[in-house]
Amino acid sequence: MLNLYFNQFKRSLAIMRKDILIYYLKGPVIIFGILIPLFLFLAFLTGSKNLSTDFLISGLIGMTMLFTATSVSPVITPWESQMNTLERLMTYPISIYTLILGDILASVIFGTLITLVPVIIGLAIGVNIIHPLILITGIILASICFSALGLLLATPPTNAPSNVMMISSLVKFPLVFISGIFIPLEIMPFWGKAVASFSPLTYFTDLTRYSLGNGSYYPIILDFTVIVVFTIIFFALAVKIHKKTLPMRI
Amino acid sequence: MGYVVEVHNLTKGYKEIKSVDGVNFKVKKGEIFGFLGPNGAGKTTTVRMLTGIIKPDSGKAYILGYNIQKEPLKAKEHLGVVPETSNAYVDLSAWQNLILTADLYGVPKKDAEKRADDLLKEFDLYERKNDKVKGFSKGMKQRLILAMALINDPQLLFLDEPTSGLDVQSSILIRQMLLQLREKGKTILLTTHNLEEANKLCERIAIINKGKIAAIDTPENLKKMIKKLNTIEITFDGFIDVQELSDFPEIQEIRKTGDKFILNTDNVNNLISAVTEYAKSKDIKIVALNTLTPSLEEVFIELTRRG
Numbered sequence: 001m002l003n004l005y006f007n008q009f010k011r012s013l014a015i016m017r018k019d020i021l022i023y024y025l026k027g028p029v030i031i032f033g034i035l036i037p038l039f040l041f042l043a044f045l046t047g048s049k050n051l052s053t054d055f056l057i058s059g060l061i062g063m064t065m066l067f068t069a070t071s072v073s074p075v076i077t078p079w080e081s082q083m084n085t086l087e088r089l090m091t092y093p094i095s096i097y098t099l100i101l102g103d104i105l106a107s108v109i110f111g112t113l114i115t116l117v118p119v120i121i122g123l124a125i126g127v128n129i130i131h132p133l134i135l136i137t138g139i140i141l142a143s144i145c146f147s148a149l150g151l152l153l154a155t156p157p158t159n160a161p162s163n164v165m166m167i168s169s170l171v172k173f174p175l176v177f178i179s180g181i182f183i184p185l186e187i188m189p190f191w192g193k194a195v196a197s198f199s200p201l202t203y204f205t206d207l208t209r210y211s212l213g214n215g216s217y218y219p220i221i222l223d224f225t226v227i228v229v230f231t232i233i234f235f236a237l238a239v240k241i242h243k244k245t246l247p248m249r250i
Numbered sequence: 251m252g253y254v255v256e257v258h259n260l261t262k263g264y265k266e267i268k269s270v271d272g273v274n275f276k277v278k279k280g281e282i283f284g285f286l287g288p289n290g291a292g293k294t295t296t297v298r299m300l301t302g303i304i305k306p307d308s309g310k311a312y313i314l315g316y317n318i319q320k321e322p323l324k325a326k327e328h329l330g331v332v333p334e335t336s337n338a339y340v341d342l343s344a345w346q347n348l349i350l351t352a353d354l355y356g357v358p359k360k361d362a363e364k365r366a367d368d369l370l371k372e373f374d375l376y377e378r379k380n381d382k383v384k385g386f387s388k389g390m391k392q393r394l395i396l397a398m399a400l401i402n403d404p405q406l407l408f409l410d411e412p413t414s415g416l417d418v419q420s421s422i423l424i425r426q427m428l429l430q431l432r433e434k435g436k437t438i439l440l441t442t443h444n445l446e447e448a449n450k451l452c453e454r455i456a457i458i459n460k461g462k463i464a465a466i467d468t469p470e471n472l473k474k475m476i477k478k479l480n481t482i483e484i485t486f487d488g489f490i491d492v493q494e495l496s497d498f499p500e501i502q503e504i505r506k507t508g509d510k511f512i513l514n515t516d517n518v519n520n521l522i523s524a525v526t527e528y529a530k531s532k533d534i535k536i537v538a539l540n541t542l543t544p545s546l547e548e549v550f551i552e553l554t555r556r557g
Contacts, residue, residue, distance in 0.1 A: 004323075007356050014353035022341045084337040088395075090303045091333065091408075092354040093326035247304045250335075 008098045015094070015102020016109070023072050023079070024110045033071050033114045037063035044182055051184075054212045057122035059181040061139075062205035064118050066172060069111030069143050073150030074168045075161040076103055077242070081249040082159045090250070096243050100151050100235070107147035108140070115139050127212055134220065135211035141227050142204040148234035149200070155241035157248040175201050185217040200230040252279040253312075254406050254437045255300065260309035262295050269295045271461035272309070277439055282432055284452035285441040288554055292461040293441045294334050297410050300439070301331050314406060327355065330404035332412050334441070338394050340384035344375050347383060347394060348401055355402035362401065369397040374423065389420030396424060400431075407431065410441045425451060445546040455546075457553050464553040472549045480518060481542040484511050484525060488534040500524055512542075 023029070041060045080086040089099070119135070129135055153168045176182075178192070179201035185193060196202045207223040210216035216223065255277035262270040270292040277283040287293045298304045300311050302322035311318045316325035338347045345366060352362030370376040373393040383391060396412060409428075413421040428438060428451055442448050448455055449469045456466040465472060486509075495511065496504050500521040503514035515521040518541055529536050 011354050011356065014350060017353075018339065018342075018350050021346070022339055083340070084335045085339055087298075087303060087333040088331065088336045088398075089354075091301045091326065091329065091331035092351075093323045093356070094354055095323060250298070250303065 008095060009101070011092075011094045012098045012102040012105060015099060016105040019072075019076060019103060019106035020109065023076055024106060029072060030114070033068040033110070034064070034117055037067050037118070040176065052214070053122075053125060054127055054214050055184065055209065057118060057125075057127050058205060058208040058212050058214070060118040061115060061122070061208050062179065062181050062201055063176055065111055065115045065139065065142050065204060066146055066175060066201050068114040069107050069146035070150040070153065070168060070172055072110065073103055073107040073147055074153035074164045077154045077246070077249070078159050078161045078164050082161070086246075087250045090246065096239055096246070100238055100242060103151055104144065104147040104235075107150055108143045111143035111147060112139055115143065122212070129211055130213040131211040134207060138204060138207045138211065138224070138227075141224065141231070142200070145200050145204075145227050145231040145234065148231050148238060151238040152234045152241070155238060155245055157245040159249055175199050178202075180205050180217070200227055203227050203230075253277060254279050254314050255283075255439060256312040257296075257300070258310045260296065260299055260306050260311055262292075262299060262304065262306050268461050270299070270306070273458070273461070273463055275456050275463060275466055277437060278453075279437055280432065280435050281453040282428065282438045282440055282451050284448040284455035285439060285458065286443075286445065286448055286455055286550060287458035291458045291554075293458055294410060296458070297334075297408055297439070297441055301329065301333075301408050302326055303333075327402070328405045330399035330402065330407045332395050332399045332407075332409045334410035336395055338383045338391055338398065341382060343380050343382055344370060344386075344394050344397075345379045348398055351398040352401045357402055365401055365403065366397075369400055372427070373397045387417075388415065389417045392416055393420060393423065396427065405436065407436060407438045408441075409438060411443065412440070413442070413444060413447060421447075445550055449546045457550060459554045469546055472553075473546065475549060475553070480515050482513050482515070482518060482521060482525075483538075483540045483542055484513065484536060485509050485538040486511075486529060486534050487537050488532070490532075490534065495525075495528075498524055498528075510538075 037060060040063055041056070045056060077086065080089060123129070153171060154164060156164065156167060158164060178195050179199040180188070180196055181201070185196060185202070185206070188196065203218065203223040203226045206216045206218050207220055210220055253276045257273055257275050260270055260273045261268060273292070273296055285293050285296070295304070299306045300313060300318060302318050302325065305319060313325040314328050318325050339350070342350065348366040348369065349362055352366065357365070370379050373396065375390060375394060375397070378386070378390070383394065386394065392412065399407060413424050416424070425447065428440070431438060440448070440452060452469065454466060454468055455472060457464045457472070465475065490511070492504060492506060495501065495513070498521070500515050500517055501513050502516060505512040513521060522539065526536065
């Protein structure tokens with residue numbers, strides 16, 4: 001049994017390599033992964049003079065993570081279907097878990113590496129990382145969580161990547177505004193805090209702020225736990241729904 | 251008798267329509283089994299169920315002894331599949347596509363590289379191994395897809411329209427490869443619209459129509475299923491009175507086209523003897539005598555029309 005899991009994991013790595021070569025190592029994908037959150041950040045920066053650089057950088061890290069880890073993963077399956085490569089992929093001796101895990105691993109690598117860009121920007125402008133281990137662990141866990149979210153967003157059985165991009169944007173942009181990126185959780189009204197608590201980005205932003213020396217709103221252990229719980233839910237739902245919708249794509 | 255494919259009452263419907271309706275057949279080890287049918291007959295749906303892509307509504311299928319619904323991964327390990335609508339990754343090279351496929355089958359790296367090299371040579375793609383597939387012609391892409399299906403040295407191959415729309419050279423190469431694979435003991439389930447291809451390659455053929463199997467047999471036996479087999483075409487070097495010929499008890503129907511007589515009978519052997527005797531008695535030579543065999547196309551049209 002262990003051998004079976006190991007073999008399937010090796011095949012997930014093959015899926016990951018394929019995704020990186022075909023979908024991620026493209027200039028526009030990398031540039032847009034950095035530019036979109038950066039533009040959002042700059043737009044916000046010009047309108048808010050009272051917030052500290054630490055607060056703003058942690059928001060930029062959160063946004064970059066969300067946008068990069070969910071940038072390509074939702075469109076891989078519709079793309080594969082449109083390019084007539086999905087059916088053959090489904091004939092290989094790989095389980096749906098293997099397929100999704102491979103897609104997630106590629107997205108995790110991309111999300112993690114691109115998120116290091118705002119971290120480096122922060123360090124360059126004098127932001128101190130007080131708890132680097134917590135930040136690194138948080139970045140890795142959040143990249144897994146948002147990549148799984150990306151795979152969940154890929155489940156509608158459409159073969160048009162543009163449709164999935166639209167659904168994806170409808171989910172991602174509201175998440176940015178409810179997750180304490182632009183407005184600290186402390187000064188949100190009760191209903192705002194209640195809504196924020198349903199977003200995994202809230203907990204990642206919270207632990208990033210803690211790592212950069214600002215206080216956290218929630219206990220750090222709670223931030224980690226909730227991110228892990230969201231990851232499990234997103235992954236389980238993605239597997240369950242893909243099992244149903246994958247055959248509908250061919 | 252070792253069967254590598256056993257299909258029992260396989261049924262699949264979409265909404266109210268049954269696209270595959272209680273299909274049963276078996277494929278022997280080492281044979282090329284043809285799967286013929288008009289568009290929408292249920293061929294591709296059947297192949298998709300047999301390759302574990304979609305699940306049947308009812309019925310069972312055993313692939314190499316494994317229940318494809320319950321043990322899909324074990325069965326798929328030994329399969330090679332060329333789906334009806336499939337493509338290689340156009341942003342990868344031929345070599346990268348082959349190695350990726352080998353990785354997904356769990357082929358060890360050294361074996362994979364050797365097999366990839368051999369297959370690229372066999373399919374006449376070696377010179378282009380490092381080129382991206384997006385620059386390949388349709389024939390080259392299809393040869394690569396077939397090479398990808400062979401990278402794990404499968405025992406059983408499912409080929410859905412492998413030569414459809416290809417140039418003559420690629421079609422011939424692929425057909426030669428299929429015959430070589432049969433010689434190596436591989437079993438092939440071939441879905442095709444090309445009746446001549448099925449006639450030349452397949453030991454047995456299943457004709458599917460409206461989701462049901464209309465007939466399964468060897469190409470020659472299928473041809474016997476329609477009346478035309480009992481027809482001979484004969485040409486003499488002298489004048490023959492049609493009236494005299496039509497008096498032969500063996501002849502059921504007689505037609506004359508040009509210098510040929512087309513004779514319908516229920517006993518070809520007796521008719522040939524009688525006509526030969528008749529020609530001798532009249533001191534007339536027989537210039538040509540052919541038993542007319544129906545083409546597989548005629549069998550196909552007849553069987554699918556009945557359905």
